[in-house]
Amino acid sequence: MLYLHIPFCHRICPYCSFYKHTPGQTSIGRFIDALVTESAARIASSGQVPRTIYLGGGTPSMLSPAHLTKLFQGLKESIDFTQLDDVTMEANPATFDEKKAALFTELGVTRTSLGIQSFAPHVLKTLGREHTPEEASASVDMLRRTGMRSINIDLMFSIPGQSLEDWKQTLQTAVSLEPQHISAYNLTYEEDTAFFESLRKGEMSQNEDHDADHFHLADELLTQAGFDHYETSNYAQPDHHSTHNQGYWSGEDYLGLGPSAVSTVGMVRHKNIPDTAHYVSQIESIGNAIHESETIDEEAWRLERIALGLRTKEGIPLTLLDSEGKRRALTLAEEGLAEMTETSLILVQRGRALVDPIAAELV
Numbered sequence: 001m002l003y004l005h006i007p008f009c010h011r012i013c014p015y016c017s018f019y020k021h022t023p024g025q026t027s028i029g030r031f032i033d034a035l036v037t038e039s040a041a042r043i044a045s046s047g048q049v050p051r052t053i054y055l056g057g058g059t060p061s062m063l064s065p066a067h068l069t070k071l072f073q074g075l076k077e078s079i080d081f082t083q084l085d086d087v088t089m090e091a092n093p094a095t096f097d098e099k100k101a102a103l104f105t106e107l108g109v110t111r112t113s114l115g116i117q118s119f120a121p122h123v124l125k126t127l128g129r130e131h132t133p134e135e136a137s138a139s140v141d142m143l144r145r146t147g148m149r150s151i152n153i154d155l156m157f158s159i160p161g162q163s164l165e166d167w168k169q170t171l172q173t174a175v176s177l178e179p180q181h182i183s184a185y186n187l188t189y190e191e192d193t194a195f196f197e198s199l200r201k202g203e204m205s206q207n208e209d210h211d212a213d214h215f216h217l218a219d220e221l222l223t224q225a226g227f228d229h230y231e232t233s234n235y236a237q238p239d240h241h242s243t244h245n246q247g248y249w250s251g252e253d254y255l256g257l258g259p260s261a262v263s264t265v266g267m268v269r270h271k272n273i274p275d276t277a278h279y280v281s282q283i284e285s286i287g288n289a290i291h292e293s294e295t296i297d298e299e300a301w302r303l304e305r306i307a308l309g310l311r312t313k314e315g316i317p318l319t320l321l322d323s324e325g326k327r328r329a330l331t332l333a334e335e336g337l338a339e340m341t342e343t344s345l346i347l348v349q350r351g352r353a354l355v356d357p358i359a360a361e362l363v
Contacts, residue, residue: 001247002043002050002079004035005258006060007276010095013128014198015156017190019260019274020058026276032067034283036074038257041287043078046255046265050079052244054088059115061091065103072107081108085243086150088113093139094131101142111150111242112143113183119173120166123159133173140177150240152181157214159187160204167214168221175225180240184218185233186211215353232311232355249308251301259289267296307359315339315346325362332358 008028009020043050053075063071081087088111089104096104104112118124119133131139143151153174157167174182189199189206198204219229227235231249234242247254256263260274273279273291282289296304302320309316318340321329329345332338337351337358347355 001244001252001254002039002053003244003254003256003261004039004053004055004060005256005261005272006055006057006063007259008057008062009059010062010092011128011130014194015127015187015190017193018056018058021276027280028063028067029070030280030284031276032063032071032074034280034289035071035258036077038283038288039075040078042255042257042263046253048253048255048265049083050255051083051085052087052247053079053084054244056090058090059092059095060089061100061104062095065100068103068107076108084108084110086110088152088242088244090115091139092131093136094129096139096142098142098145101139101148102146104143105146105148109148111152111181112148113152113154113181114139114143114179115154116174117154117156118159118162118166119170120162123162123166123170126159126161127156137173137177140179150181151179152183152242153177153179154183154185155218156185156187157218158206158211164213164217168217171218171221175221181234181236181242182222182227183234184215184222186215212350212353219352228313229352230313232352246312249312251305251308264296267301269294269296303363306363307356310345310347310355310359310362313346315344317344319343321345321362328361 005019007020008023010022012020087109089109090113092115114136116136117127117129119136121133124131124133140151140153155170155174189196195204199206222235223229227237229235230241231245234245236242253265254263255265256272259272259276259279261272263270270290271292272289273282279289306316306320318326318329329338329340332351333340336349337347337354339346339348347358351358
């Protein structure tokens with residue numbers, strides 16, 4: 001699996017903790033050259049052939065047609081796109097028109113993930129989004145007309161000022177647009193964001209019961225609409241699961257390219273320098289931008305597999321649990337929060353909304 005981090009955004013959303021910035025004085029052309037160079041070098045040194053590509057950010061769709069074309073042409077020099085399971089690109093509805101949407105498909109993008117978040121105008125304003133509900137709906141139609149194989153709509157709940165009715169209407173609007181995939185994320189307050197600072201000052205608050213009501217409403221409405229709730233925050237129509245994200249959850253190796261991107265190959269994890277200018281200069285001078293490296297021991301790997309596997313509808317193998325963890329798993333089953341088979345533990349019903357605290361208990 002290959003992840004490419006595109007750090008550029010027109011504006012900075014107050015809830016986002018990913019490494020990102022406005023273009024400023026950064027040469028996007030030099031950045032694209034560096035990303036292509038890093039891709040060829042890291043794929044060659046890893047000895048692995050990617051089966052998926054994911055362009056995240058930041059806002060990959062804000063790249064100009066010329067820069068997108070340059071990037072994909074460069075990637076195709078070292079990657080056979082005909083052998084890929086999917087090529088996903090994150091997109092902001094305000095950053096493309098019909099012509100640019102068609103270019104996505106022409107370049108080889110097979111799956112577009114739209115950062116819509118909400119269809120309520122006041123909620124979009126709170127989130128600092130630059131698109132309107134109408135533009136969001138139009139972006140789905142544009143992509144569909146280009147023949148895009150799979151369209152995902154990213155949504156967010158438990159946003160300050162968002163009522164349960166707001167959330168219901170957003171879900172209903174998303175379903176009416178007939179995407180193949182919907183992601184429904186609980187807002188989290190991450191350090192180094194404006195929202196976290198507001199939470200710290202008491203200007204915003206969190207409520208677990210409020211979160212659970214929104215979670216269960218999404219589960220109810222989306223599964224009734226025919227979506228498979230295959231991971232805590234992800235729902236898909238048949239044959240439209242995100243194979244790239246499933247690779248993360250199952251513990252596959254992956255290469256992360258671009259500033260701040262993380263890679264895990266074997267039991268070694270690397271992180272690139274979280275600075276675009278320094279990233280470009282390092283690629284140009286020494287061919288890589290690795291900033292930190294660590295070897296993952298067996299216990300750390302086990303804990304990650306529990307935390308990520310519990311999020312999926314397949315659950316986790318019981319072999320990941322120690323004796324105390326298995327006793328707790330039995331209690332979870334008795335409480336109706338999980339199901340136990342001879343080989344697996346799978347969270348169900350209320351347990352799916354409590355995945356993080358349950359994972360903490362089991363480890």
